[in-house]
Amino acid sequence: MDTIQSDSYPIFFDDSLSELITFIKQGKYSRTFVLTDENTSAQCLPVLEPLLAELDNYDLIEINAGEESKNIDFCVGVWKMLIDFGADRKALMVNLGGGVVTDLGGFVASTYKRGIDFVQVPTTLLSQVDASVGGKTGVDMDGIKNIIGTFTQPKAVFMSAAFLKTLPERQILSGLAEMLKHGLICDADYWKELKNSDLSLPSVELIYRSVEIKNAVVIEDPQEKSIRKALNFGHTIGHAVETNSILNDERPLTHGEAIAIGMICEAWLSHKKAGLPKEHLHEISTVLNGLYPKYPVPDTCHNVLYELMQKDKKNTEKQINCTLLTKIGCFSIDNICTEDELCASLRYYAAL
Amino acid sequence: MDTIQSDSYPIFFDDSLSELITFIKQGKYSRTFVLTDENTSAQCLPVLEPLLAELDNYDLIEINAGEESKNIDFCVGVWKMLIDFGADRKALMVNLGGGVVTDLGGFVASTYKRGIDFVQVPTTLLSQVDASVGGKTGVDMDGIKNIIGTFTQPKAVFMSAAFLKTLPERQILSGLAEMLKHGLICDADYWKELKNSDLSLPSVELIYRSVEIKNAVVIEDPQEKSIRKALNFGHTIGHAVETNSILNDERPLTHGEAIAIGMICEAWLSHKKAGLPKEHLHEISTVLNGLYPKYPVPDTCHNVLYELMQKDKKNTEKQINCTLLTKIGCFSIDNICTEDELCASLRYYAAL
Numbered sequence: 001m002d003t004i005q006s007d008s009y010p011i012f013f014d015d016s017l018s019e020l021i022t023f024i025k026q027g028k029y030s031r032t033f034v035l036t037d038e039n040t041s042a043q044c045l046p047v048l049e050p051l052l053a054e055l056d057n058y059d060l061i062e063i064n065a066g067e068e069s070k071n072i073d074f075c076v077g078v079w080k081m082l083i084d085f086g087a088d089r090k091a092l093m094v095n096l097g098g099g100v101v102t103d104l105g106g107f108v109a110s111t112y113k114r115g116i117d118f119v120q121v122p123t124t125l126l127s128q129v130d131a132s133v134g135g136k137t138g139v140d141m142d143g144i145k146n147i148i149g150t151f152t153q154p155k156a157v158f159m160s161a162a163f164l165k166t167l168p169e170r171q172i173l174s175g176l177a178e179m180l181k182h183g184l185i186c187d188a189d190y191w192k193e194l195k196n197s198d199l200s201l202p203s204v205e206l207i208y209r210s211v212e213i214k215n216a217v218v219i220e221d222p223q224e225k226s227i228r229k230a231l232n233f234g235h236t237i238g239h240a241v242e243t244n245s246i247l248n249d250e251r252p253l254t255h256g257e258a259i260a261i262g263m264i265c266e267a268w269l270s271h272k273k274a275g276l277p278k279e280h281l282h283e284i285s286t287v288l289n290g291l292y293p294k295y296p297v298p299d300t301c302h303n304v305l306y307e308l309m310q311k312d313k314k315n316t317e318k319q320i321n322c323t324l325l326t327k328i329g330c331f332s333i334d335n336i337c338t339e340d341e342l343c344a345s346l347r348y349y350a351a352l
Numbered sequence: 353m354d355t356i357q358s359d360s361y362p363i364f365f366d367d368s369l370s371e372l373i374t375f376i377k378q379g380k381y382s383r384t385f386v387l388t389d390e391n392t393s394a395q396c397l398p399v400l401e402p403l404l405a406e407l408d409n410y411d412l413i414e415i416n417a418g419e420e421s422k423n424i425d426f427c428v429g430v431w432k433m434l435i436d437f438g439a440d441r442k443a444l445m446v447n448l449g450g451g452v453v454t455d456l457g458g459f460v461a462s463t464y465k466r467g468i469d470f471v472q473v474p475t476t477l478l479s480q481v482d483a484s485v486g487g488k489t490g491v492d493m494d495g496i497k498n499i500i501g502t503f504t505q506p507k508a509v510f511m512s513a514a515f516l517k518t519l520p521e522r523q524i525l526s527g528l529a530e531m532l533k534h535g536l537i538c539d540a541d542y543w544k545e546l547k548n549s550d551l552s553l554p555s556v557e558l559i560y561r562s563v564e565i566k567n568a569v570v571i572e573d574p575q576e577k578s579i580r581k582a583l584n585f586g587h588t589i590g591h592a593v594e595t596n597s598i599l600n601d602e603r604p605l606t607h608g609e610a611i612a613i614g615m616i617c618e619a620w621l622s623h624k625k626a627g628l629p630k631e632h633l634h635e636i637s638t639v640l641n642g643l644y645p646k647y648p649v650p651d652t653c654h655n656v657l658y659e660l661m662q663k664d665k666k667n668t669e670k671q672i673n674c675t676l677l678t679k680i681g682c683f684s685i686d687n688i689c690t691e692d693e694l695c696a697s698l699r700y701y702a703a704l
Binding site: 030090111112113151316 | 382424428431432435438440441442459462463464465466467488490493494496498499500501502503662663665667668670
């Protein structure tokens with residue numbers, strides 16, 4: 001499998017992760033810090049440790065697993081550990097984990113001593129196809145996702161399919177939603193290929209294609225001024241549904257489950273407002289509804305969801321901006337949607 | 353007085369601050385937030401308020417005055433206020449204050465929703481000639497200055513001499529130390545002019561010249577990889593003395609008072625290690641010692657000061673890097689100094 005070259009950094013596809021060790025050695029870093037969470041310490045670190053043993057020294061920093069840890073308090077904990085370890089500006093941070101670890105670790109590294117180098121080693125399908133490419137770092141605050149963060153590129157990304165084998169099916173499906181999104185916004189053939197594949201464990205080739213699509217978009221618009229907004233398809237409604245679920249459900253939706261709901265709703269909006277043909281809407285709804293469990297979105301929660309959408313950092317002056325589809329494989333950004341339209345789309349999903 | 357053009361933003365010299373209002377109006381910001389501390393709310397905001405009244409809306413956010421407020425807790429407070437106010441990505445932050453307000457406000461703005469626009473309105477001599485130019489933002493942690501922060505440029509800087517008239521003499525002297533440093537590292541004529549001036553309130557022309565020097569240096573090396581380190585002259589030892597004073601003294605040294613001590617010590621190191629002629633060392637010591645009150649630096653505190661220098665973000669792998677002078681007006685970066693040399697320089701200062 002080839003290496004993908006992003007704007008300023010390479011994305012390695014290498015199950016052995018030997019490229020990672022070569023990278024660290026060549027970088028002549030003063031010290032290497034590996035950030036993990038409880039899960040990746042147990043599941044993924046053992047894969048890495050024999051390789052890390054080749055280094056002169058490295059230190060481990062562990063945070064709690066889960067979106068609840070993605071906050072400024074955990075950043076303070078990691079910053080203080082870096083200070084205690086005497087980390088200098090030539091230190092390297094290796095973020096080994098899912099989106100929480102890569103987003104939080106990237107933010108901590110990008111702000112420690114005004115920025116030290118970091119690399120991403122995403123260990124979930126979701127973080128491989130989404131969080132680890134594109135240079136967005138961040139943590140949540142007051143229930144708002146990624147509200148505090150920076151745009152900072154990692155020095156490299158290392159993808160290993162070895163990590164995916166231990167993932168529960170629900171986590172695979174979570175990442176799959178982003179892959180399906182990449183097809184829907186940019187590549188009808190890829191969408192078609194995906195929906196006809198065995199999706200219990202997507203092949204490296206399919207993952208590679210997804211990273212290629214995301215990478216091409218973010219290279220063109222790193223700061224999300226224009227076409228990067230394409231990646232927000234499904235996320236205006238999906239983020240609100242996800243946040244609401246995290247705040248209220250005992251077993252919250254995964255990111256992908258929420259985004260799948262968002263994509264169905266926003267496909268409906270695309271049909272109403274952006275010319276998405278009826279048969280395309282039908283196809284999207286059928287595929288997504290078949291893959292993801294049905295989730296109740298009663299009329300009584302529309303108010304709360306709408307408020308969450310207004311707080312979303314994508315939106316300005318309380319107007320809700322959606323990325324919609326004009327057909328499968330083609331997007332249209334900056335479509336202002338009214339509260340009535342958004343609620344109607346939620347009703348469309350509920351009635352499926 | 354001309355406007356100085358920095359890398360990506362203008363630095364306006366305009367006592368009336370009318371340019372600030374023009375800037376805000378032309379920027380079509382969704383909302384304007386003015387960050388102050390207790391002191392600038394009382395002393396400086398009244399100057400701005402008649403102008404701000406021309407805007408459709410603006411909101412005030414106030415933090416406590418003083419270096420003790422320059423921490424992550426106050427950032428969280430300001431981030432949460434921005435969230436509560438519903439600030440979107442097109443909001444503007446106006447940082448009205450000294451270095452604490454401009455550094456903390458810059459950091460908060462550069463990380464809120466991954467970065468909103470901010471402008472600096474420095475109200476002390478120190479922040480006018482130092483903190484507000486160069487795109488360094490940050491806050492302190494565990495007693496280490498500016499350890500968490502970003503390199504982010506403001507959209508503009510607005511200098512008004514009107515604010516300086518209310519400053520106590522000690523604050524003027526604090527800023528003056530940085531001006532003298534600019535002369536010492538880059539411009540012997542400017543140093544000469546400064547030392548022969550009435551320094552109780554430096555003229556706008558002298559301030560302008562200082563900003564010109566700092567701006568020229570940071571444009572060439574925004575990320576402090578090379579020549580920007582020139583600005584660290586006096587700061588390796590000065591920062592340690594300052595931090596130690598903040599932690600221990602009832603009435604801590606100002607930044608400038610500490611940097612003046614640092615410059616005397618590092619001038620001695622420059623004489624020993626970098627060829628600074630003896631008469632230049634004598635001249636520097638005499639001028640600085642005459643302007644700033646003598647401060648006790650007994651041998652018993654050398655240990656603590658050395659530990660603080662090791663934690664300074666300028667230093668790597670526990671080696672202490674100093675910027676030294678080869679003569680007045682010329683600097684030399686990356687001079688490694690041993691513990692013995694650093695302690696000897698402190699003894700030189702103590703014996704003056």
